[in-house]
Amino acid sequence: MNFLLSFWRSTVGAKVVVAVTGLILLGFTLFHMIGNLQVFLGADEMNTYGAFLHKPEILWAGRAVVFGSIGLHIVAQAKLVAATAIARPTGYRKWNAKASTIYSRTMKYTGPIILIFFVLHLLNLTTGAEFGFYVHPEPYLQDGNVPRAFENLTSLLGNPLWATFYIVANLALASHLWHGAFSMTKTLGLSGVRQLRLARVIASVFTLTVTGGNIAITTACVLHLVK
Amino acid sequence: MRLTLHIWRQKAPTARGGKGDFEKYEVNDVSEHMSFLEMLDVLNERLETEGKDPIAFEHDCREGICGSCGFVINGSAHGPVPRTTVCQLHMRSFKDGDELVLEPWRARAFPILRDLIVDRSSFDRIIQAGGYVSTNTGSAPEANSVPVTKDSADRAMDAAACIGCGACVAMCPNASASLFTAAKVAHLNLLPQGQPERLIRTEKMVLQMDAEGFGHCTNHGDCSAVCPKGISVINIAQMNREYIEATLFSSPREGDTGDGA
Missing domain, CATH: 1.10.1060.10 (Alpha-helical ferredoxin)
Incomplete structure (x- = not known):
């Protein structure tokens, strides 16, 4: 197992862990966005979908993958950031970006914003904690133990403050994915010039699709366009 | 042309606890045909006649192929011209009255030896x-x-x-x-x-x-x-x-x- 330890300890190895877990999380964000588009279909479709996801084997397999990926993503990146934080003890008086972007340089800030959002999102809509103007719909549960996803979501995002926060979080996600979804292809070894150009396009379209869909859902809820 | 330079001066190597700071230099009569290093040569000659320590910078071939030279000019490594080492950078890339900040490469793995010279072992x-x-x-x-x-x-x-x-x-x-x-x-x-x-x-x-x-x-x-x-x-x-x-x-x-x- 020495080789795995050596891989993990190296900067390239830890980056690969960040990239692979990031790739899994990309899949999750897309799946989550598409699933939630059902809010436009109405309460019945959305709640049926919610009940389907609450089948124990689906729920816990999904949670294991998502939580495991997020955990590894953060631990590996934190290790890299900690090591790199001391790589330049004295900074420059002047420094001009040549190719790096605001998106690439703010990864370590957009990441924690997304994490905070993720935690609050789970507290409200998964555990059902009531705080910050958020009040459960009544009745809260359907079919015994499954939260009523549609009423939950529209009740939370009907609040302009929560909706604003969700939109801000999605902009942070957009910034994070704009760099991350492309950067991971190079980390995982995609080195062809044409292939990288294609990867850039796919990463951009992916980012705009996922965050655009999420923001559309949020906007529809706060404007009470979905009933 | 006339230039104002803010140059990082550091006498002792970072590895031996040396600390540095910026010093300001006014350089007059800079010809646009000079390379950046030649401009520093002229400044150094003046500093030596004034009995001061010349500015230490690394250089060798001055043809852009040896990799010896290099420092950061106004936030850009090797200065503002793409695909150019600082020895091949000419003063025509600057204009009269420019204020330039000259700093050594900054990295823990590149400890400063003196002024603009870093140890790249x-x-x-x-x-x-x-x-x-x-x-x-x-x-x-x-x-x-x-x-x-x-x-x-x-x-x-x-x-x-x-x-x-x-x-x-x-x-x-x-x-x-x-x-x-x-x-x-x-x-x-x-x-x-x-x-x-x-x-x-x-x-x-x-x-x-x-x-x-x-x-x-x-x-x-x-x-x-x-x-x-x-x-x-x-x-x-x-x-x-x-x-x-x-x-x-x-x-x-x-x-x-x-x-x-």
Whole structure:
């Protein structure tokens, strides 16, 4: 197992862990966005979908993958950031970006914003904690133990403050994915010039699709366009 | 033209606890035909006649091919002109009255020796870790007996253009040496002569790069943008791929302790 330890300890190895877990999380964000588009279909479709996801084997397999990926993503990146934080003890008086972007340089800030959002999102809509103007719909549960996803979501995002926060979080996600979804292809070894150009396009379209869909859902809820 | 320079002055090496600061210099009568280093030569002559310490900067060939020179001018490694070392940068790239900040490369793995000179031995140790090919010498083989595709030859040559100046590390927001290491890895790994040691080379050079205290690569791309030889970031992607292959998908090699040492 020495080789795995050596891989993990190296900067390239830890980056690969960040990239692979990031790739899994990309899949999750897309799946989550598409699933939630059902809010436009109405309460019945959305709640049926919610009940389907609450089948124990689906729920816990999904949670294991998502939580495991997020955990590894953060631990590996934190290790890299900690090591790199001391790589330049004295900074420059002047420094001009040549190719790096605001998106690439703010990864370590957009990441924690997304994490905070993720935690609050789970507290409200998964555990059902009531705080910050958020009040459960009544009745809260359907079919015994499954939260009523549609009423939950529209009740939370009907609040302009929560909706604003969700939109801000999605902009942070957009910034994070704009760099991350492309950067991971190079980390995982995609080195062809044409292939990288294609990867850039796919990463951009992916980012705009996922965050655009999420923001559309949020906007529809706060404007009470979905009933 | 007249220039105002703010130059980092540091008498003692950082390794011996030396600290530095900026000093301001006014330089008059700068000819636009001078190279940047010639402009500093003129300033140094004046400082010497005034009995002051001349500004220390590294230089050798002054043809842009040795990789000795380099410092940061107004936030850009080797100054504002792309694909140019500071010795090949001419004063016509500046205008009368410009105020310039001159700083050494800043990285923990590049401790300052004096003023604008940094110690780049960390690069040498990365090369020593694997930047070579081992061959049994004998009579030279028939030139055409080892075919090399044009594509490989071109890409290896592009990577081999790296002069090891350190501008990539200097401009990287993470002070990463990935572009340098990747160029050296790619240059040898693309050629037939480099194949027997391809994986062990990649692994050892990456681990040495880490051990020197450089930061990690986050694919910003600032390294390639300031590289005087235009080394592409695709070399980093290739290094990543070969490192993955070397550590995760290859059998232990003879004498390999498993820790990459």
